[in-house]
Amino acid sequence: MELALEEAREAALHGDVPVGAVLLDGQRRLLVADHNRRECDQDPTAHAEILVLRRAAQALGRWRLNDCTLYVTLEPCPMCAGAILQARLGLLVYGADDPKAGAVRTVLNLPDSSLSFHRLPVIAGVCEEACRVLLQQWFQAQRTGVVE
Secondary structure, X not given: OHHHHHHHHHHHHOOOOOOEEEEEOOOOOEEEEEEOOHHHHOXXXXXXXXXXXXXXXXXXXXXXXXXXXXXXXXXXXXXXXXXXXXXXOOEEEEXXXXXXXXXXXXXXXXXXXXXXXXXXXXXXXXXXXXHHHXXXXXXXXXXXXXXX
């Protein structure tokens, strides 16, 4: 999760919401790491999770990531949760809950929904405080116009 937090800090430097993600393969080796790039790329789908899933699938030469683990600093939104389920991810680990758009446990629960075709193991709250504080500080700076 520390590497995902580093990626989140990088996103903040580029004016993006500070969310970072890393994906490990079945042998727990780092495959890819990235961060939100919506502002940087002017792409509404450039969430950290989507970017990492795309790059991992390309690196592995397959779209099924059932032996992989995704670490992300914020609970995935509906788009990302859907992509994670489509990828048949082996394990999702996230830091802070998202009380506005969380689609894994907080607002929606897509993985446990009767509509879900894949049962996704989830571990929530890893480095939760560090992830939450980073996001809160970034949003506060955006509101006050003081960007650090």
